[in-house]
Amino acid sequence: MLDFFTIFSKGGIVLWCFQGAGVKESFTGPVNALIRSVILQERSGSNSFTHERQSLKYKLDNEFELIFVVGFQNILTLTYVDKFIDDVQLRFRDRYKNELVQKGALMLLNNSFEFEDDFQRILREAEESSRTRSTTYMRAFQESEKSKKTVKSMIETKGGDKGKEQGGKKSKSSKKELEKPSPPGQKTLQNGNQGLTQEEIIQKKREEFIRKHTAGPTEKPSLPHIQRGRRGGGGSGQRNKQTKVFPVFDCLCMPGFSFYANKHLVCLPPPPPPPPKKGGGGGGCGWVKGWVGSKSLSQEDMEPVLEKMKEHLIAKNVAAEIASQLCDSVAKKLEGKVMGTFTTVASTVKQALQDSLVQILQPKRRVDILRDVMEAQSQRRPFVITFCGVNGVGKSTNLAKISYWLIENGFTVLIAACDTFRAGAVEQLRTHQRRLNALHPPEKHGGQPVVQLYEKGYGKDAAGIAMEAIAYARNQAFDVVLVDTAGRMQDNAPLMTALAKLIAVNMPDLVLFVGEALVGNEAVDQLVKFNQALADHSMSEKPRLIDGIVLTKFDTIDDKVGAAISMTYITGQPIVFVGTGQTYNDLRSLNARAVVGALMKA
Amino acid sequence: MDERSVGGDMGGKEDAKMLENTVKQFIEYVRKQVEEQDPVFLISVVVALAAIIITCVFLKYFLTSKTVRSAVLLVGLCDSGKTLLFSRLVSGKFKRTQTSITDSSAPYKAKSDKGTTWTLIDLPGHDSLRAQYLEKFKSAARAIVFVVDSAIFQKEVRDVAEFLYVLLTDSVICRNTPTLLVACNKQDITMAKSAKLIQQQLEKEFVFLGKKGKDFEFSQLPMRVEFLECSALSNKAEEGEADIKSLEKSLAKL
Numbered sequence: 103m104l105d106f107f108t109i110f111s112k113g114g115i116v117l118w119c120f121q122g123a124g125v126k127e128s129f130t131g132p133v134n135a136l137i138r139s140v141i142l143q144e145r146s147g148s149n150s151f152t153h154e155r156q157s158l159k160y161k162l163d164n165e166f167e168l169i170f171v172v173g174f175q176n177i178l179t180l181t182y183v184d185k186f187i188d189d190v191q192l193r194f195r196d197r198y199k200n201e202l203v204q205k206g207a208l209m210l211l212n213n214s215f216e217f218e219d220d221f222q223r224i225l226r227e228a229e230e231s232s233r234t235r236s237t238t239y240m241r242a243f244q245e246s247e248k249s250k251k252t253v254k255s256m257i258e259t260k261g262g263d264k265g266k267e268q269g270g271k272k273s274k275s276s277k278k279e280l281e282k283p284s285p286p287g288q289k290t291l292q293n294g295n296q297g298l299t300q301e302e303i304i305q306k307k308r309e310e311f312i313r314k315h316t317a318g319p320t321e322k323p324s325l326p327h328i329q330r331g332r333r334g335g336g337g338s339g340q341r342n343k344q345t346k347v348f349p350v351f352d353c354l355c356m357p358g359f360s361f362y363a364n365k366h367l368v369c370l371p372p373p374p375p376p377p378p379k380k381g382g383g384g385g386g387c388g389w390v391k392g393w394v395g396s397k398s399l400s401q402e403d404m405e406p407v408l409e410k411m412k413e414h415l416i417a418k419n420v421a422a423e424i425a426s427q428l429c430d431s432v433a434k435k436l437e438g439k440v441m442g443t444f445t446t447v448a449s450t451v452k453q454a455l456q457d458s459l460v461q462i463l464q465p466k467r468r469v470d471i472l473r474d475v476m477e478a479q480s481q482r483r484p485f486v487i488t489f490c491g492v493n494g495v496g497k498s499t500n501l502a503k504i505s506y507w508l509i510e511n512g513f514t515v516l517i518a519a520c521d522t523f524r525a526g527a528v529e530q531l532r533t534h535q536r537r538l539n540a541l542h543p544p545e546k547h548g549g550q551p552v553v554q555l556y557e558k559g560y561g562k563d564a565a566g567i568a569m570e571a572i573a574y575a576r577n578q579a580f581d582v583v584l585v586d587t588a589g590r591m592q593d594n595a596p597l598m599t600a601l602a603k604l605i606a607v608n609m610p611d612l613v614l615f616v617g618e619a620l621v622g623n624e625a626v627d628q629l630v631k632f633n634q635a636l637a638d639h640s641m642s643e644k645p646r647l648i649d650g651i652v653l654t655k656f657d658t659i660d661d662k663v664g665a666a667i668s669m670t671y672i673t674g675q676p677i678v679f680v681g682t683g684q685t686y687n688d689l690r691s692l693n694a695r696a697v698v699g700a701l702m703k704a
Numbered sequence: 705m706d707e708r709s710v711g712g713d714m715g716g717k718e719d720a721k722m723l724e725n726t727v728k729q730f731i732e733y734v735r736k737q738v739e740e741q742d743p744v745f746l747i748s749v750v751v752a753l754a755a756i757i758i759t760c761v762f763l764k765y766f767l768t769s770k771t772v773r774s775a776v777l778l779v780g781l782c783d784s785g786k787t788l789l790f791s792r793l794v795s796g797k798f799k800r801t802q803t804s805i806t807d808s809s810a811p812y813k814a815k816s817d818k819g820t821t822w823t824l825i826d827l828p829g830h831d832s833l834r835a836q837y838l839e840k841f842k843s844a845a846r847a848i849v850f851v852v853d854s855a856i857f858q859k860e861v862r863d864v865a866e867f868l869y870v871l872l873t874d875s876v877i878c879r880n881t882p883t884l885l886v887a888c889n890k891q892d893i894t895m896a897k898s899a900k901l902i903q904q905q906l907e908k909e910f911v912f913l914g915k916k917g918k919d920f921e922f923s924q925l926p927m928r929v930e931f932l933e934c935s936a937l938s939n940k941a942e943e944g945e946a947d948i949k950s951l952e953k954s955l956a957k958l
Contacts, residue, residue, distance in 0.1 A: 113826065114787040114804030130802065134783075137803045142832055167806065207808035207826070211795040457836070464832040468863045476912060477862070 103180060103229070105156060105173045107221065108133060109194060111210055112167040118215045132156055133171050141169075143674055144431040144458045149184075152176060161187045164439040165398060166195065166202040182232040189224050250303060398440045399447065404433050407451045418701050420664030421623045424671050432458055456702055462667060463694035465676030469650070471612070472511055475582055478611065484516070484575040486583045486608065488568075489652070490601055491616035492628055493589030496654035496681060498527065500616060501584050502534040504679065506686040509542050509552045513581035518571035519557035520564040520604065521588040528557045531586060541686075554580070564588070565604040572608060585610065592631035601632075602639030605646055614678060615648045617669055618655045625668040633673065648673055653692070654681035661700040666692065773880065775823045775844040776812065776955065779871070780851035781863055782829040785889040788936040789851060790826035793952070798937070804828040807837055814956045822846065822955070834867070842876050847883040847955070854888040854896035854933070857905070865909035872925065881927035885954050891935040899931040930954055 106129040108119040121129065132153040140151050140160075151158045160171040170191050174180055194217060195202065201213050243249055408429045415425040432454050441450050471487075478485040487504070489497045498521070505515045517535060521527035538553045556571040568585050575583045587604065590597035605613055615632060617625060629648070637645045651669050659665075666677060677692045778786045787801040787808070794810045805828055812824040827837045848871065852864055871877060872884075886906075888899045897905075903922065910920040922929040932950040 108802075110800075110802050111808070112804070112806040113808030114801045114828075115791065115808070116800035116802060119800060130800070134803045137805060138830065141805060142830060206810065207790070208794065208810040210808075211791055211797060211799065211810070460836060461832045464835060466831050468831075468866050470862070470866060473862055473866075473912060 103174060103178065104225070105129070105175060107170075107172045107190070109168060109170050109215070109217070111207075112169060113207055113210075115207065115210045117168070117210060118217045118221075120218070120221060129173055132158060132173060136160060136171065137169075139674075142461065144428055144462055144671070146431045146434045149434075159183050159187060161191055162434060162437070163191060163195070164435065164437055166205070168194075168202075170194075180232070182228040186224065186228040189228065190221065193220050193224060398438055399436050399450065401433065401437060403447045404436060404451055407448045408433055411451065411455055415664060415667075415701070417662075418664045419622050419659070419662040420701075421626045421668040423623075423626060424668045425664075428455070428458065428462075428667075428671070452702065456698055459667060459698045459701060460694050462670055463677070463692065463697060466674060467676070469676050469678055471678070474611065475508070475513055479513075479581055482576075482579075484572060484580050484583045485612075486572055486585065486610035487612045487614060488585040488587065488605060488608075488610040489614050489616055490587050490605075490632065490648075491589060492591055495589065495616045495618045497589065497616045498530050498534075498586055499684060500652055500654055500679065500681045500689070501586050502531075502538070503681065503686055503689040505534070505553055505582075505584055506538060506541075507689055508582055509538060514547075514550065514579075515553050516571060516575045516578075516580040516583045517553065517555050518568055518583055518585045519555060520567050520571075521586050522558075522560050522562050522564055522567070523588040525560075527586070527588070528555075528559065531555055531557070538686075564600065565607050568604055568608045592628045592635075598631070598635035599639055602635050605636060606640040606642070609646065613646055613649045614652050615650070615669075615673075616652045616654060617665070619653050619659050619663065619665045620655055621665050623668075625665055626672055629669060629672045648675055650675050650678035652679045652681065653677050656680050656690075657682045657688070661703060663697050663700050666697055667701070773844055773846040773882070774821075775809075775825050775841060776847045776849060777838075777841055777845050778824065778826045778849050778851060779834075779838065779867075780829050780889075781853065781860060781867060782831070784829060784851040784853040785936045786826050786829060786851045789849075789887070789889065789934070789951075790824060792936050793824060793955075803830060805830070805833065807841070812955070815952050838871070838874075842874060843880070845877070845880065845882045847885060848877075849885045849887050849951070849955075851887050851889050852902060853890050854898075854902065855890045855893040857888075857897050857902055861905055861909060865906055865913060868906065869910060869913045878926070884925075884927055884929045885951070886929065886931045887951055888931065888933045889936060891933045892937055899933045903931045 103122070104120075105122045105125045106120060108116060108129060110116040110119075110133075119129070135153050136151045136158050140146055141162075146162065149159055149161065151160070155176050156173045157176045158171055158173045160169060162169055170187055172183060172187055174183070194215075197217070197220065198213075198215060201209055412425045412429045415428070416422055420428075432451065435458070436451065436454050439450075441447070471485075475485045489501055491497050501517065505517060508515050517531055519528045519531050532555055535553045535555045539551050542552045544551045556567070556574055558567050558570075564587060571585070572583055574580075585604075585608075587601060588597075590601065592598065613636075615629065617628065621628070633647050636647050640646065651673065653666055653669070656663075670677060680690045680692050682688045682690055778790055780786050782803065787804055788799070790808060790810070791797060791799045791801070794812055804826065807825055807827050809823055809825040811821050813819055813821050825841055827841065828834070850868060850871070853860070857864065868886075886899070886902070888897070888902050890896055907920050907922065911918075914920060922931075932954055934951045
């Protein structure tokens with residue numbers, strides 16, 4: 103059933119791997135894609151990933167720096183996988199504890215980890231357990247509780263009857279235990295009322311309800327297995343002796359029981375997993391353990407610190423969902439890690455968060471526009487850059503700044519005025535063109551003007567103008583074509599279609615999304631919808647998406663620089679330019695360390 | 705105290721005099737105490753103070769002294785074969801590898817007469833991690849092995865050149881001038897470019913990056929640069945020896 107299972111170190115050495123029968127393709131590709139898209143982009147909040155037709159689930163072991171990955175076909179829904187990975191991880195750790203504690207690449211290289219037998223055993227157990235569970239089928243009507251209710255009981259009458267009957271119904275529902283919210287209904291048959299007749303059940307429930315009310319409203323929840331004592335009993339007397347006082351509360355989120363929302367039911371989360379064992383020491387020396395090493399981080403330790411960091415990030419204008427995803431990812435990365443001596447939880451978490459922020463802001467590919475322009479020059483074609491974004495973010499201003507920068511570096515620029523909607527757009531670009539030509543007069547550059555404007559007035563089709571502009575640039579041997587488009591809201595479907603058509607038809611070398619640094623949670627929505635539109639309306643298999651981001655109006659924010667994080671996190675694309683003012687010189691590139699410093703500052 | 709006048713301008717001088725007096729008195733007091741005390745006690749106090757001062761001096765010296773440069777770094781673009789090369793050099797074995805997300809280090813004994821042991825450190829090549837790991841290890845570098853994927857070099861030439869350029873223009877590296885070994889890996893693939901070709905291509909790229917306009921040659925650099933060919937994966941895939949003899953020879957010459 104599984105395609106592959108691999109255990110490798112964070113340094114990249116595979117300790118052990120398993121390839122399913124009949125699977126020919128190597129798993130290196132999908133696992134590398136997993137590492138690059140998820141772990142390196144700090145999206146490890148959810149532990150599954152889809153790559154083409156395979157679904158991958160993974161688990162990080164931060165104490166020994168290992169990663170466990172399992173892959174299976176997308177179409178299969180294997181329910182045992184999560185628990186299976188956990189079991190494998192525990193078994194591997196137990197078996198090779200001595201070797202793993204040594205740490206160091208030499209240990210990994212010299213040891214061979216013969217894990218095949220254990221793995222097969224755990225796999226068989228997992229498959230069997232899922233098979234026994236999966237034979238549960240839908241209850242027939244006779245088995246459902248509705249058939250056990252009398253018609254009279256379902257009629258609501260004022261007074262005691264209703265209360266009793268509702269209590270009866272309620273206790274019946276309380277019998278359906280709930281260890282996990284999913285899979286629902288599968289466990290109900292295990293401890294259901296299989297051996298008892300209908301009247302006995304109602305009688306029992308009435309007793310239980312009365313007892314519950316006399317015992318008081320505050321009762322401790324208990325694990326459902328206590329209910330098993332009731333099953334198969336004889337008369338009611340025996341049953342009374344066996345039954346314990348703590349009833350089982352039901353969770354409101356279970357389907358089918360939502361109408362039992364009266365004040366007697368309390369929704370409780372499933373019991374938390376047992377906390378990981380900390381090294382020795384009683385509760386009294388816990389605080390000392392926090393100071394002197396070998397304390398491994400647990401979710402509870404990190405929770406308050408991460409909450410505070412999340413609020414801090416949100417206060418610095420990072421989008422709310424991005425901040426929470428980032429904090430989840432950092433929690434996953436640090437869980438189980440052993441802290442060094444004299445380091446507090448807060449400092450470890452802050453350091454990890456800082457590292458992930460720097461990592462997010464580092465570009466994932468080389469960003470060197472000048473070199474790419476030179477490359478296009480050598481191929482005798484113009485380098486086309488398209489600017490898109492919502493209204494009023496500064497596309498035309500930054501386009502002018504970028505053309506100034508390109509002229510300073512010795513290239514000739516053609517500006518294509520594809521904003522045929524906004525009044526004054528073409529005139530604005532013409533003014534910029536005149537100014538730039540005044541700054542770099544044609545006499546100094548071999549008689550040819552360095553900047554030219556290609557415009558066809560207002561009201562025409564933008565994609566057509568762009569195509570003509572590019573053809574003109576090729577004929578006249580311009581080095582760069584800068585295409586200015588009209589600002590549009592991301593919800594405006596026809597305009598988004600028009601933009602997608604412009605980009606799909608003209609295939610620019612670089613699609614830059616212009617966004618202002620003042621934007622907050624909106625950034626996520628804008629980028630997602632822009633990318634979606636570009637992907638949907640493209641005919642080819644590999645649609646052109648946003649390649650880079652221009653962050654404008656950076657001088658208007660002091661240190662609330664969170665928009666940079668939101669935008670890079672959502673798209674995974676680098677911030678190519680930062681606009682810091684309205685003159686031609688106000689164009690910078692992003693300094694990741696400075697931005698992260700401003701973000702983490704108190 | 706009739707000498708003390710109430711006038712303002714005289715007050716300052718009086719204060720200074722009083723301060724002087726108190727200081728003198730204090731010194732007298734200390735001297736008397738010291739003379740009265742047991743000489744053993746005095747000696748122990750002096751020894752303790754001296755010990756503290758010496759410890760402070762030593763700590764300062766050791767903590768701020770330059771780390772002994774005994775590391776050989778394996779750097780390069782993603783998927784160039786660094787981790788496999790690392791495994792081959794350290795243990796000679798073939799191991800399957802994935803994209804590294806942290807560094808790995810192990811001692812490496814050079815195959816020379818002296819048999820010096822270096823620390824071989826394999827850094828992740830992914831773009832978002834490169835900079836921070838280089839930052840961490842560059843000051844300890846005695847030599848840098850820059851691994852290049854010779855088979856797809858033509859497509860990646862600009863990325864390779866930019867990384868190498870960043871490496872060579874780094875201030876710490878310019879100061880320490882570690883030996884640079886450019887290992888053209890994956891020579892077992894038939895399409896692999898030779899080391900000479902790669903050197904020429906990189907020199908041409910550096911002309912663009914340096915923006916100085918004149919030709920660039922690796923021999924112009926202050927550090928020793930050597931181009932060599934190797935193959936971490938031999939022709940018979942997993943079994944068989946890897947062809948890393950030239951790399952080992954160069955490492956022995958360090």
